[in-house]
Amino acid sequence: MxxxxxxxxxxxxxxxxxxxxxxxxxxxxxxxxxxxxxxxxxxxxxxxxxGSHASCDGGPTEAVCPAVPVGPGGEAVEDKFYFVHRTLAGDGSITVRATSMTGQIRKPDVTPGVRNVVSGLVPWAKAGVMVKQSTRQGSAYAALMVTGAHGVRMQHDFTHDVAGRPGGVSEDSPRWLRLTRSGDTLTGYESTDGTDWAEVGTARLSGLPARVEIGLFAASPGDLTVTRGDLGGSVSAVRFTEATAVFDRVDLEGETSGGAWRNDDIGVTEAPDGSPHHPGRASESGGTFSVTGVGDIAPSIEGxxxxxxxxxxxxxxxxxxxxxxxxxxxxxxxxxxxxxxxxxxxxxxxxxxxxxxxxxxxxxxxxxxxxxxxxxxxxxxxxxxxxxxxxxxxxxxxxxxxxxxxxxxxxxxxxxxxxxxxxxxxxxxxxxxxxxxxxxxxxxxxxxxxxxxxxxxxxxxxxxxxxxxxxEYAHVLGxxxxxxxxxxxxxxxxxxxxxxxxxxxxxxxxxxxxxxxx
CATH class of the missing domain: 1.10.357 (Tetracycline Repressor; domain 2)
Known part of the structure; x- marks a missing residue:
């Protein structure tokens, strides 16, 4: 029925x-x-x-804020670092030994009028080797790096982050870094002695041109402090920092541009008079490079x-x-x-x-x-x-x-x-x-x-x-x-x-x- x-x-x-x-x-x-x-x-x-208006200080008058760089994935990014580089045509690699990483952090002034700058590194200060599509902010890249408190990392295109071995870097405990390019594929390796290598990660950068920039970099995001407000809740503030890394045993393989290394302060902020504000810097002596950078290479959450x-x-x-x-x-x-x-x-x-x-x-x-x-x-x-x-x-x-x-x-x-x-x-x-x-x-x-x-x-x-x-990005302090x-x-x-x-x-x-x- x-x-x-x-x-x-x-x-x-x-x-x-x-x-x-x-x-x-x-x-x-x-x-x-x-x-x-x-x-x-x-x-x-x-x-x-x-009721919400925004403008930037352009000196005596307010000015339109500069455009924010956009990464390969369409997200807003911060792409600010010091880059010592050459042009690589086709496949190749860069190998370096990082022997030191130090920094400075601007803290709240204790004595009025006296700058309170202390030695130290913020957790996501970073320095290492990079292959980047161009020096244009927001362009595709892959980087292998040592960090202030997160060990060795391989990051690419701002949003991707892979952890390597933990630990810091010093003259007694150096870190070897190697980044290789094969077509659109970039692979990062790390070593403690320059002989035994461990793969950290692989990145595929679709559409990477034949000629790219390859070299050394350093960056240091601002120091974030969060304190309790007078009425409860919390108040956050970000202060200036910089990181300096020392590299030696620098070895480039592949067809690279000859002559001296080129230095670029990518994304450096300019003061109203046109001079660089908190510029990075680099020096080289006897094959040893010292690179100092400020800023960050990461997604932006400001806006x-x-x-x-x-x-x-x-x-x-x-x-x-x-x-x-x-x-x-x-x-x-x-x-x-x-x-x-x-x-x-x-x-x-x-x-x-x-x-x-x-x-x-x-x-x-x-x-x-x-x-x-x-x-x-x-x-x-x-x-x-x-x-x-x-x-x-x-x-x-x-x-x-x-x-x-x-x-x-x-x-x-x-x-x-x-x-x-x-x-x-x-x-x-x-x-x-x-x-x-x-x-x-x-x-x-x-x-x-x-x-x-x-x-x-x-x-x-x-x-x-x-x-x-x-x-929320795990590799971005916010x-x-x-x-x-x-x-x-x-x-x-x-x-x-x-x-x-x-x-x-x-x-x-x-x-x-x-x-x-x-």
Missing amino acids: TTTVNRSGPGGPARLLRAEWTKFRTVRAWVVAMTAGSLVIVLLGLSSAS QTVERTLTGVLTGLIVVIVVAVTSVTAEYRRGLIRTTLIAVPRRGRMLVAKALTIGTVTFAAGLVATAITLTFGTRILRANGNYILPVSWLTEVRVVVGTAALLAVAAVLALALGALFRRSVGGVITAIVLTVVPHVLATTSVLPDTAARWLLRLTPAAGFAIQQSIP HYAPIAGFYPLAPWAGFAVLAGYAALALGLAVVRLRRRDA
């Missing part, structure tokens, strides 16, 4: 969804409020973008992000929470829930239909609002001189769609809480305390960074991680804290935490609805 399920019958899913949609659209207050929530997202976002245009989402979320909670508590308050349950005996299915309706409506409204805000907000920011860190179109889509999904799932959570409490005030307050308050506390100067990170791991506010467009726009969980992992809370709350609401009368 075959049983046919009538999905459009009194308790069928299609009919339930149609009934819940009809309820929602016929209550003018809910429609108006949802529309107002979308407008709040747009208006607050565009207003914030309009506006696309999600900064979505400042109105938090306020819009509060409106969404109110609508979601009242969409279910209104039936309890007016006694209409009894009529609904008589028409739909399967109570769990009814509540799920309500959740799907509010989630779908919220997602649609949020998608339109976030798409408009991000599109026009970024245009306004750029017109005001702000630099926006570039991201792929897929990342922008994830931020827009993910934010709409964040609002939708938060609406389902709020509806479930409304069904559990059966009172608007209790449902709204609980939903705000779970989703809005943790985000506010974590992203303002209220909590220490550690507490803020845990708050965004354990509460539904973890879902805001879906908005983060710039990843203030990776919520106040700076970095979340402790990956975008979809954070969203999963929020979804888990919504599913749990909805499940509990279904259980209560089945066990207790309306």
Whole structure:
């Protein structure tokens, strides 16, 4: 015997969804409020973008900030180092022995007017051998290096980093470095004695030209310090550093340009009078090279992000929470829930239909609002001189769609809480305390960074991680804290935490609805 399920019958899913949609659209207050929530997202976002202006000091007057280099992958990069190099035609290699790596760090002044400079290296100070497409900032490269505190590393095209052996470098414990080129493939090797070599990593630089630059380099990113603020939270500051490495036993193989080595201070900052500010330097005597550099060769995390245009989402979320909670508590308050349950005996299915309706409506409204805000907000920011860190179109889509999904799932959570409490005030307050308050506390100067990170791991506010467009790079020193726009969980992992809370709350609401009368 075959049983046919009538999905459009009194308790069928299609009919339930149609009934819940009809309820929602016929209550003018809910429609108006949802529309107002979308407008709040747009208006607050565009207003914030309009009020953000940026310019650079060009001497007596403000000037347009110089363009930020872009790496092979389309990301903003910092490409600033001192380069001692020759031109290599075709395949070849460079082998050196690093015998020393020292540096200087500018610390806060103890005595007013007296510069406080101490000896030392920042953890990601780096020096070694490099093959680079050209001396243009942002061009493709591969480098094998010793670092201040992370041992030997092989890095290429700014975002890729492979660890070699740990440990530092000194005259008593030198490090041998070798970088070979074979077509588009570059391979790094390290050795402690120049005889036994271990491969560190391999990089494939697609489209590498026949003629490239090969040589020695040094760089030293700024010294980052994070301190507690007077009102709580944290304050970060970056100060000048430089690194000096000494190399000998320099051996080049392959067809290289003859004559003297060329010295280039890649990306050196110029003072208003045109002179180099904190320039690097190099010297050579008897085959021994000393190279001093400042800056870094890494992705840049300094600038506006696309999600900064979505400042109105938090306020819009509060409106969404109110609508979601009242969409279910209104039936309890007016006694209409009894009529609904008589028409739909399967109570769990009814509540799920309500959740799907509010989630779908919220997602649609949020998608339109976030798409408009991000599109026009970024245009306004750029017109005001702000630099926006570039991201792929897929990342922008994830931020827009993910934010709409964040609002939708938060609406389902709020509806479930409304069904559990059966009172608007209790449902709204609980939903705000779970989703809005943790985000506010974590992203303002209220909590220490550690507490803020845990708050965004354990509460539904973890879902805001879906908005983060710039990843955290392990080989780039930065203030990776919520106040700076970095979340402790990956975008979809954070969203999963929020979804888990919504599913749990909805499940509990279904259980209560089945066990207790309306």
